[in-house]
Amino acid sequence: MKKPLLICVVGPTGIGKTALAIELAQAFSTEIISSDSRQFFREMRIGTAVPSEEELAAVPHHFIHSHSIFDDYSVGDFEREAVELIESKFYPKDGSEGFSTLIMVGGSGLYTDAVVKGLDSFPTASAEIRETLNKFLETQGLEVLQNILKEVDPAYFEKVDIQNPHRVIRALEVFEASGLPYSTFLNEAATKRNFDHCYIGLTADREIIYDRINRRVDLMIDNGLLEEAKSLFPYKNQNALQTVGYRELFDYFDNKISLADAISEIKKNTRRFAKRQLTWYRKNPDVNWFDYETPVDEIVEFVKDRNADSAF
Numbered sequence: 001m002k003k004p005l006l007i008c009v010v011g012p013t014g015i016g017k018t019a020l021a022i023e024l025a026q027a028f029s030t031e032i033i034s035s036d037s038r039q040f041f042r043e044m045r046i047g048t049a050v051p052s053e054e055e056l057a058a059v060p061h062h063f064i065h066s067h068s069i070f071d072d073y074s075v076g077d078f079e080r081e082a083v084e085l086i087e088s089k090f091y092p093k094d095g096s097e098g099f100s101t102l103i104m105v106g107g108s109g110l111y112t113d114a115v116v117k118g119l120d121s122f123p124t125a126s127a128e129i130r131e132t133l134n135k136f137l138e139t140q141g142l143e144v145l146q147n148i149l150k151e152v153d154p155a156y157f158e159k160v161d162i163q164n165p166h167r168v169i170r171a172l173e174v175f176e177a178s179g180l181p182y183s184t185f186l187n188e189a190a191t192k193r194n195f196d197h198c199y200i201g202l203t204a205d206r207e208i209i210y211d212r213i214n215r216r217v218d219l220m221i222d223n224g225l226l227e228e229a230k231s232l233f234p235y236k237n238q239n240a241l242q243t244v245g246y247r248e249l250f251d252y253f254d255n256k257i258s259l260a261d262a263i264s265e266i267k268k269n270t271r272r273f274a275k276r277q278l279t280w281y282r283k284n285p286d287v288n289w290f291d292y293e294t295p296v297d298e299i300v301e302f303v304k305d306r307n308a309d310s311a312f
Helices: 017-027 053-058 075-090 109-117 127-140 142-152 165-178 206-222 225-235 247-253 259-282 296-306
Strands: 005-010 032-034 101-105 196-203 287-291
Touching: 005 017, 005 109, 017 032, 017 053, 017 101, 017 196, 017 296, 032 075, 075 101, 075 109, 109 259, 127 142, 127 165, 142 165, 196 259, 196 296, 206 225, 206 259, 225 247, 247 259, 287 296
Parallel strands: 005 101, 005 196, 032 101, 196 287
Antiparallel strands: none
8 A cells, every 4th residue: 555645845944945845735735744843833933934824824734833932842742743643634533535745844854854754762861960961051151061062972063053052951961861972872763654755855055045044034134033032032041942043132132242243143053053954954865955946846746756656
């Protein structure tokens, strides 16, 4: 029996994943699942580049503004909920005909891979380890923790968002609990799913990616990112807000840097994030790369030819 197909649209931030996902969903008459770990949170709209009202209306979307920044929501929670939703769409319990294809899109490689391959098993760190690392963060600062991670786990340091203290501390927790680098737990066999998958990656020359990022940040500022960040400033220590585009403006509100410097830092850190995204995806041999200007018809035909044994 042929399995249904999950098409995963990946690539660096600002490359056009949302537009392509919508076109693919329309071509395959299906729905979209967001795997963007910040678009889950309803309080964050402008700084996370959530699809516009018109885009959301064009195709049914899932996991957009589905949670609050005050929810304790992990990649494991997303894996469980997303797989449950996907299987309900592919294999409805009422016996009706399910979708033969679904689209997943997002810039969070770990979240996409968790759905496709399953999460790796990590040792459990004690509350004492976590508390010690958090106190270290408060007293010594993030840069010191970054340097420790670079020393004990250079492989993971190269691809993790090192500006996200939660991710850095999580990697160090695993190291402290096991004595082994976090990256050594990322190589287990993939979980078998009841659906096939196809990764479609969008890319462009570095100069184009960086220019798109710079223009996107300027547009966010024009659209009210400063006001959105100010409304969230009282909750700046929430994990969900340890995000490029918000952290830098929080520093501005704390009078640590000027507004011009904050915007410049957003652009710089977003470019760095895009580089880490590409590093992550390029290590995945399953990704089929296309130039960001490739007509959607070509990608549709590629998916159909490459996945002829799937049930769409």
